[in-house]
Amino acid sequence: MSNQLIKPDLNFVKDVIASGGESLKKCFQCATCSVVCNLSPDDKPFPRKEMIYAQWGLKDKLFSNPDIWLCHQCSDCTAYCPRGAKPGEVLNAVRKLSIQNYSVPRFLGKAVGSPSYLVLLFAIPVVVFLVLLASLGHLSISDIPRTASGGISYAKFLPSLYVDSVFMPIAAFAVAVFAFGIYRYWNDLARANSEARWRMVLKGGLINTIISTIGVILSHRLFKKCDVVKDRQISHLLVFYSFIGLAITTAWAVAYLYGPAIMKLLGLKPFSWLLGESPYPLTDPLKWLANISALALIVGITLVVSNRLKNKEKAGKGSYFDWLFITVVYLVALSGILAEVFRLADIAILAYPVYFIHLVVVFFLFIYAPFSKMAHMVYRATAMVFAKSTGREI
Ligand code: SF4
């Protein structure tokens, strides 16, 4: 029999506790949690084993374990734990630390996860947009040009070229950080689960697995297995599809803006429906999709908050990391809707500051996405694909 030396990482234990897993040490390994969890497979069930890994500070075992992401934080385990440990919250804390582990630069991950850096993180976009507005001489409302018909236009306040010159590099940065993080995560999964990797090689069909995982994600059907917080499926679906709606809206607006010039460049007559620069009429389908998505986002995120508050005794109140994401999503949706309302009502003194806030929070959401709770969508999807392709039940 070979002896294995286990080196606990006490700093990791402290990090789990500081990230919302303070109930960690209450666990006495009775395994009730693994029995009551409806998402846990029969083969090597979770979260009991993750609780002991976390108590021992075995961070590599946790990070390279897809099960931490197969948990959907239903909190059934938390509700039934006889010791008052909150495995759902502990796994949530571990997932946060996993996101920080795989996202580079590391200091950004630490900053996004800590309230001490909040002001600094918001100060960056504030300064960027103030500098751009100052360079245009648009810091005073009276200096901002109006449309030919005398209305408010945000494209006159901060021209699209300026907005895009900020958001395009940010989007490219976020995609690159996500891609690198997923690459490292997948390698760790494959290294730590070499036996499972063999099953994957034998099973083949990674594309089919990705397609069937996308089906699971689009339906959010795993949330239906939760008992304690059943309502989460609706709220998560609303938030998820609102983000998809807003992403389509953004791509659509880019096509409106640059489509005519590109078609001219190609020697073609621009389509009449490519409207060019905003603002677009409320009757345009792009506006319908944008407004419906923003309203659905507000409803969805309100339901998320209401579910959390309603179930806080059984499921835990959530961590700073969770609430930061919820707040930013709220601010994005609310500032977007209010900016439109104040523009249509021609209240310049409110419209421009609210639009400025909208730009700041959208910047925040995009640039810090790979380090924030938003990254859970990407890491969970990767873990689900890995688990499924290695024959693990999800
Ligand atoms: S977390 Fe609670 S239910 Fe799970 S093994 Fe520990 S004591 Fe038992």
Ligand code: SF4
């Ligand atoms: S939080 Fe829910 S999904 Fe996660 S381990 Fe507990 S019961 Fe299972």
